[in-house]
Amino acid sequence: MELRRALAGGQIQAWAQPVVSLTDGRIHGVELLARWTLRDGTVVSPAVFVSLAEEVGLEFGKQMAASMGPGTDSQRSFRSALHVVADALSSHGFAAHAERHGDELRIVSSHCPFGDVAIEHPVICAVDRGMVKGLLGSLYGETQVALSSSVAKGDDSCVADVTDIGDDGIVAGRERREQSPLPTA
Secondary structure, X not given: OHHHHHHHOXXXXXXXXXXXXXXXXXXXXXXXXXXXXXXXXXXXXXXXXXXXXXXXXXXXXXXXXXXXXXXXXXXXXXXXXHHHHHHHHHHXXXXXXXXXXXXXXXXXXXXXXXXXXXHHOOOHHHHHHHHHHHHHHHHOOOEEEEEEEOHHHOOOOEEEEEEEEOOOOOEOOHHHHHOOOOOEO
């Protein structure tokens, strides 16, 4: 894959960016960012870089689902698929569980196997988001996944909010989500 070649070829560099307070204009820290510079000197935009990282995770998530063997088609219930995804992530070091938080369903991970690397390179969270999407897409069907909190951004846990998208492309209604007997936060 293109991203792997870039890593192996030294095209990914760390850039420091100051964190400036909007109230007093003072620098309160430094954020380390990964930048991808092509051989011709063009810098790949962060949006493209994050998108590629999510794509890597998506493909890995699909492979994880396929490796689960028979019964991994998209005929599971949404709730059942969330539990299988949380279990699969836990078996890869994420210590994840599925839960309901208000009207939202989510997967909460209290441990990241990438450790401090994720803190230094938050783009790794895009890989995680892609893994969840790939697993859910294979086990259930189309969903939206958004990280609402992240250890890499200083939160206590990583939370992936998951939304079911119906066959017609419309986000499933609240009634459907409320029928899911997941633990609440």
